[in-house]
Amino acid sequence: MAANPMSQFDVYRIGPEIKVGAFDISFTNASLFMILSTLSILLIFNLGSKKKSILPNKIQLLAELSYTFVSKMINDTAGSKAKPYFAFIFSLFMFVLFCNMFGMIPYTFTVTSHIIVTFVLAAFIFIGVTVIGFIKHGFGYLKLFVPSGVPAVLLPLIVVIEIISYLSRPISLSVRLFANMMAGHTMMKVFGGFVISLGIVGGWLPLSFSVALTGLEILVAFLQAYVFAILTCIYLNDALNLHH
Amino acid sequence: MVKKTYFQLIFFSFFFIKETFAAESGGMPQLNPEFWISQIFWLVLTFGIMYLVLSKLILPKISNNLESRKSQILENIEAAETQREDSDAKLKEYDEIISKSKLQANSIFNQAREKALKDIGAKREVLDKQIDNEIAEAEKEIDVLRKNAPDKINKIAIETSSELLQKLIGAEVNNSSISAIVDDLSKRNGDKYYGN
Numbered sequence: 001m002a003a004n005p006m007s008q009f010d011v012y013r014i015g016p017e018i019k020v021g022a023f024d025i026s027f028t029n030a031s032l033f034m035i036l037s038t039l040s041i042l043l044i045f046n047l048g049s050k051k052k053s054i055l056p057n058k059i060q061l062l063a064e065l066s067y068t069f070v071s072k073m074i075n076d077t078a079g080s081k082a083k084p085y086f087a088f089i090f091s092l093f094m095f096v097l098f099c100n101m102f103g104m105i106p107y108t109f110t111v112t113s114h115i116i117v118t119f120v121l122a123a124f125i126f127i128g129v130t131v132i133g134f135i136k137h138g139f140g141y142l143k144l145f146v147p148s149g150v151p152a153v154l155l156p157l158i159v160v161i162e163i164i165s166y167l168s169r170p171i172s173l174s175v176r177l178f179a180n181m182m183a184g185h186t187m188m189k190v191f192g193g194f195v196i197s198l199g200i201v202g203g204w205l206p207l208s209f210s211v212a213l214t215g216l217e218i219l220v221a222f223l224q225a226y227v228f229a230i231l232t233c234i235y236l237n238d239a240l241n242l243h244h
Numbered sequence: 245m246v247k248k249t250y251f252q253l254i255f256f257s258f259f260f261i262k263e264t265f266a267a268e269s270g271g272m273p274q275l276n277p278e279f280w281i282s283q284i285f286w287l288v289l290t291f292g293i294m295y296l297v298l299s300k301l302i303l304p305k306i307s308n309n310l311e312s313r314k315s316q317i318l319e320n321i322e323a324a325e326t327q328r329e330d331s332d333a334k335l336k337e338y339d340e341i342i343s344k345s346k347l348q349a350n351s352i353f354n355q356a357r358e359k360a361l362k363d364i365g366a367k368r369e370v371l372d373k374q375i376d377n378e379i380a381e382a383e384k385e386i387d388v389l390r391k392n393a394p395d396k397i398n399k400i401a402i403e404t405s406s407e408l409l410q411k412l413i414g415a416e417v418n419n420s421s422i423s424a425i426v427d428d429l430s431k432r433n434g435d436k437y438y439g440n
Contacts, residue, residue: 009273023285026279028286034291090303095294
C-alpha cells in the first residue's frame with residue numbers, strides 16, 4: 001500500500017455496506033473526514049460565537065476574523081448584493097479549507113482530492129449561479145455572452161468562446177482544486193518514498209524537499225480554498241451585476 | 245482562456261486514462277465510480293447540515309457580536325467626543341476667567357497707582373504751602389530783626405561811648421549829643437554794614 005503514491009486516495013468502506021435502492025451510500029473514510037471537517041468547523045465557530053465579550057478571546061477572535069475575512073472578500077468581489085449568499089460562501093470556504101487542512105495531517109484522507117466531491121460542489125455553484133442570473137435578469141442574462149465594444153465581425157466567434165468559457169466554469173473550478181490537492185499529495189508521497197528507498201545515506205535531500213513541500217502544500221491548501229471561494233464570488237458577481 | 249481549455253483537456257484526459265486503465269487496480273482511485281454515490285450523499289449531508297447550522301445559528305451570532313461591538317465602540321467614541329467638547333468649553337471658560345481677572349488686576353493696580361500719585365501730589369502741595377508759609381514768616385522775622393538791628397546797635401554804641409567817655413574824662417556827657425553823632429555816623433556808614 002505504501003509503495004503506490006496513489007493509494008492514499010483510496011476510498012474504502014468503514015462498517016457495513018449501506019444500500020438505498022441501487023445506490024451504495026456506505027460510510028467510507030471520505031465520509032469520516034467530511035464529518036470530521038464539518039464537526040470541527042461547527043465546534044470552532046460555536047465556541048467562537050458563544051460569549052459576547054467586547055474584548056474577544058482567542059477562539060472568538062479566530063471566528064470573527066474569519067467572518068470579516070470572508071465578508072470582505074464577498075463585498076470586494078461581488079458587491080453588497082451578494083449579502084444573502086454570505087452563509088453559503090462562508091460554509092464553502094470553510095469546508096474546502098478544513099478538508100484541505102485535514103488532508104495535511106499524515107495518514108489522513110483528503111476529501112477535496114476527489115474529483116467527484118469538487119465537481120459536485122462546482123456543479124452546484126454553476127447551476128445556482130445560472131439560476132440566480134436568470135431570476136435576476138431574465139433572458140437579459142444571456143447578454144453575458146455578448147461583450148460590449150466588440151466589432152460585429154468578431155462577435156460570432158466571441159460569443160462562442162464566451163459560451164464555452166461559461167460552460168467550462170464548473171470543470172475548471174472543480175479540476176483546479178482536485179488537481180492541486182492530488183498533485184501535491186502525490187508529490188509528497190513520492191518524495192517520502194524516495195526518503196525510504198535512498199535510506200540513511202541519500203535520503204536527506206528528498207527529506208528536506210519533503211519538509212519544504214509540506215510548507216508549500218499548507219499554503220496551497222489555504223490558497224485553493226481561497227481561490228475556490230473567490231471564483232464563486234466572481235461567478236456570483238456576474239450573475240448579480242451584469243457587466244457586459 | 246488557454247488555462248481553462250487546458251484544464252478541460254486534463255479533465256477529459258482523466259476519463260481517457262480511466263478507460264485505458266480501468267482494468268488495472270492501480271489507476272486513479274478518484275476515477276473509480278464505486279463510491280461516487282456514497283461520496284455525493286455524504287458531501288450533501290455533511291455540507292448541508294453544516295450550512296444550515298452555520299447560517300441559522302452561528303453566523304447570526306457572530307454578526308451580532310460584531311455589530312454590538314461596533315455600536316459600543318461608536319458610542320464610546322461619541323461619549324469621548326462630547327466629553328472632549330465639554331473639557332474644551334471648560335478650558336475656554338477658564339481662559340476667559342484668567343484673562344478677565346488679569347484685566348481686573350491691571351485696572352485695580354492702575355487705579356491704586358493713580359490714587360497714590362494723587363495723594364502724593366496733594367500732600368506735596370500742602371507741604372509746599374506750609375514750607376512757603378514758614379519761609380515767609382521766617383523772612384518776616386528776619387526783616388523785623390534787620391529793621392530793629394541798627395537802632396539797637398546805635399543804642400549800644402551810644403551807651404558804650406557815653407560810658408567810655410565817662411571813664412576817660414570822668415564827666416557826665418549828654419546822651420543826646422552822643423546819639424546825634426552816632427546817628428550821623430550810622431547814616432553815613434549804614435550802607436557799609438547792612439548792605440541795604
